[in-house]
Amino acid sequence: MRPQRATVAEIDLSAVAHNVGVMKEFAGDARLLAVVKANGYGHGAVPVAETALAAGAHGLCVALVQEGVELRRAGIEAPILVLSEQPIEQVGDLVAHGLIATAYSTRYIDALASEAKRLDVVGHEVHLKIDTGMNRVGAAPSNAVELAGRIIARSPQLSLGGVFTHLATADSPDPTETRAQLSRFDLALAELHRAGVDPGWVHAANSAATIAHPDARRDMVRAGIALYGIAPDVSMTPLCGRLRPALTLRSRVSYVKRVAAGEGVSYGLRHRFATATTVATVPLGYADGVPRGLGLSGGQVLVAGRRRPIVGVVTMDQLMVDCGDDEIRVDDEVVLIGRQGSESIDANEWGSLLGTIGYEVVCAISARVPRVVV
Numbered sequence: 001m002r003p004q005r006a007t008v009a010e011i012d013l014s015a016v017a018h019n020v021g022v023m024k025e026f027a028g029d030a031r032l033l034a035v036v037k038a039n040g041y042g043h044g045a046v047p048v049a050e051t052a053l054a055a056g057a058h059g060l061c062v063a064l065v066q067e068g069v070e071l072r073r074a075g076i077e078a079p080i081l082v083l084s085e086q087p088i089e090q091v092g093d094l095v096a097h098g099l100i101a102t103a104y105s106t107r108y109i110d111a112l113a114s115e116a117k118r119l120d121v122v123g124h125e126v127h128l129k130i131d132t133g134m135n136r137v138g139a140a141p142s143n144a145v146e147l148a149g150r151i152i153a154r155s156p157q158l159s160l161g162g163v164f165t166h167l168a169t170a171d172s173p174d175p176t177e178t179r180a181q182l183s184r185f186d187l188a189l190a191e192l193h194r195a196g197v198d199p200g201w202v203h204a205a206n207s208a209a210t211i212a213h214p215d216a217r218r219d220m221v222r223a224g225i226a227l228y229g230i231a232p233d234v235s236m237t238p239l240c241g242r243l244r245p246a247l248t249l250r251s252r253v254s255y256v257k258r259v260a261a262g263e264g265v266s267y268g269l270r271h272r273f274a275t276a277t278t279v280a281t282v283p284l285g286y287a288d289g290v291p292r293g294l295g296l297s298g299g300q301v302l303v304a305g306r307r308r309p310i311v312g313v314v315t316m317d318q319l320m321v322d323c324g325d326d327e328i329r330v331d332d333e334v335v336l337i338g339r340q341g342s343e344s345i346d347a348n349e350w351g352s353l354l355g356t357i358g359y360e361v362v363c364a365i366s367a368r369v370p371r372v373v374v
């Protein structure tokens with residue numbers, strides 16, 4: 001069935017390819033893993049993955065086994081790292097589809113080994129994740145030698161292909177915590193070396209660290225947000241000037257009316273017009289991923305080449321825009337995220353208004369919005 005609304009998320013794959021090139025330059029000699037979890041941060045995992053690989057990414061990262069399986073089913077044969085341990089009942093699928101495992105517990109290593117044995121797989125690649133301070137997932141640095149030894153001892157089913165950590169504050173202008181994490185990581189790596197363990201690929205950097213912390217780049221970097229052309233944090237915008245946003249959230253005016261001074265708009269009539277104005281209705285709402293409070297927080301759209309405020313609360317399927325005295329017609333283009341004429345709005349602008357980050361904004365664009373590759 002063809003989409004019935006004009007609301008689409010356009011994905012510019014040439015921007016993704018360009019951003020891969022920019023991040024490869026930052027990465028220097030390190031290989032680049034393109035992080036395409038959460039449906040490629042809302043951009044469409046398969047087309048982004050194919051584009052990133054064609055542009056020189058060495059492999060991919062996903063959060064879930066099902067995300068890796070989707071890529072395999074699309075015919076992608078490149079290395080795919082699943083970034084955390086998964087439910088034990090999914091380990092069979094992970095091994096069967098040749099997804100690189102992340103491990104940080106004996107139970108999980110043993111489950112990987114027994115599934116590899118059952119499936120007659122030799123040398124299934126496992127990366128050991130060390131938690132150096134983020135306190136989300138990962139082994140304590142003091143357990144690294146024991147866990148690496150356990151993976152190696154499970155040869156020939158398993159092989160230790162890498163050791164990595166994840167940085168909690170690489171996007172912050174203050175480098176203190178990143179330096180502390182990297183030095184804990186280095187101590188753990190030194191202990192592995194002392195124990196005679198070859199760690200394989202060593203990696204630590206996300207997008208922010210790849211851009212701003214040369215010491216984090218190591219053998220590989222895992223870049224996500226930058227590949228989509230979004231700065232990891234607003235404070236990094238100047239460093240991200242060469243990145244090109246890949247996503248445009250676009251719609252068209254579905255209805256236009258003139259509203260008198262003193263009238264209100266949308267549920268609760270929480271916005272009232274001081275003067276008579278033209279109100280355009282746009283067919284997308286919070287069920288599409290536009291937060292209900294965006295207008296009340298100062299959110300704007302681009303229409304007729306100008307910034308115009310979203311007024312009142314965003315409703316489930318529609319939002320309203322104050323167009324002043326502009327001549328607006330049904331079907332006029334409305335850009336919510338992206339460029340129109342000389343104006344542009346990026347995901348981090350929404351993030352700043354809403355107390356969140358560009359990552360959440362693009363991931364929240366719902367499945368109801370068709371992704372159109374351009």
Ligand SMILES: Cc1ncc(COP(=O)(O)O)c(C=O)c1O
Nearest residue numbers: 035083166206207222223224225
């Ligand atoms: C373990 C891990 N590595 C890398 C990334 C990519 O991070 P970014 O999108 O900031 O580049 C993520 C994303 O959350 C992650 O969880």
